[in-house]
Amino acid sequence: MIAPSGAAAVRPPAAGSTVSxxxxxxxxxxxxxxxxxxxxxxxxxxxxxxxxxxxxxxxxxxxxxxxxxxxxxxxxxxxxxxxxxxLNQETSFFRDAPIFDLVVEAVAAAERRGHRARIWCAGCATGQEPQSLAMLFAERAEAGAPMPEILATDVSDLALARARAGRYTQFEIQRGLPIRQLMRWFDGEGGEWTIKPDLARRVMFRQHNLVADRPPAGAFDVILCRNVLLYLSPETKQAVFRTFADALRADGLLVLGAGETVIGQTQLFQPSRTLRGFYERSAVPTSDGDIAGAS
CATH class of the missing domain: 1.10.155 (Chemotaxis Receptor Methyltransferase Cher; domain 1)
Incomplete structure (x- = not known):
């Protein structure tokens, strides 16, 4: 029997559903x-x-x-x-585009504090989000700025295989990718587009289960976990927020989806005082005993 004995009760299927x-x-x-x-x-x-x-x-x-x-x-x-x-693997290039400019601001602020910035894209699905970030930062690096470390994780091995291959259909390309970036960073063949090696090497993809696994090693300046938490139970959300609080630098920032918030969900985070729509750690203990938000 696969279902755990403590599995949450499920309401009956919606009217008209063929699923019992x-x-x-x-x-x-x-x-x-x-x-x-x-x-x-x-x-x-x-x-x-x-x-x-x-x-x-x-x-x-x-x-x-x-x-x-x-x-x-x-x-x-x-x-x-x-x-x-x-698994819901809905994603697209430059989804909610203004967020990406704010991530660049957050990374620039981290660099001014004297270290190479680190970004974690948690629940990256087939990779469009981290690849979008890689394009922005690669172009920024061409102007002399440091290239941040970009780690992208997902629970799905199949999704990660597609992300590592960097191969996307015309439909996926048309969802949010500007023509300039398409021409600069992709090679087209047979109705599909493949990310060029120079961009592909700038993102590290790893399998990671937000619910079961410890956070990746090291501290991150920005964690993006967009449109994932809304599918989790309240108890599971609490555990994931704890993981993020442990993984962020004291001055790091968390980015959620447009329809998600920490308000009423956790005491570990609060709205950022500097970047609208971002969240920073609150002054409450994390699991290692440190005070979130302390410097």
Missing amino acids: PATLQMFSALLEARTGQRIASYRSWRIDTALKSLMRDRGLGTLDQLVALLRDGRDRPLADEVVDAL
Whole structure:
């Protein structure tokens, strides 16, 4: 049995959904146990859509057949494939474009404090966000500025494989990538575009589970985790905020999605006093005993 005994209760599927309550419970429990993400009942239609390709490749005709194989528990790769398929990997180049200019400001401020800046893109999906940052900072480096370290992580090995390959469809390219950057940083062939090696080497991609793993080594000046926390339970969010507080420098900044906030979610962060829409550590102890926000 894959679902943990303490799995959160799941509301019945939305009206019109073809997914039974038991099936929704099964997939929701599996996804939450592995990644902390939940499937809202009103989004139960995503299960059919997300798993269609996997079921076709496996020769399965119904979700019940897939559930039976998962409950059997002997096909570990199958469970991994299901989790990968169910993860929300929505992303695009330069999503919420003004944020990127503010990240540049934050990095410049870190550099003025005398160290090489470090950026962590947590939940990077197929890599468009860190690649967008790499373009900005590579062009800035051509003018003589230091190049920050950019670490991008995701729980999905499949998403990371695509990110490392740096290969995107015409549809993905058209979602937010300016033509100037396309011509400067990509090679096109057969309807797809591949990031040039000079840009690809500027981002480090690693597998990391925000729920289960310790934060990456070292301290970061900026952490971006956009449109990930909204899929997590309140308890899981608290743990992730703790991870971010531990990973940030005392004067570091956290960036969330446009529809996300720390207000009412955690006491570890507060709105930044310098950059609108960013968050800084509060004066409360982190897990290592340090006072967040202390210098």
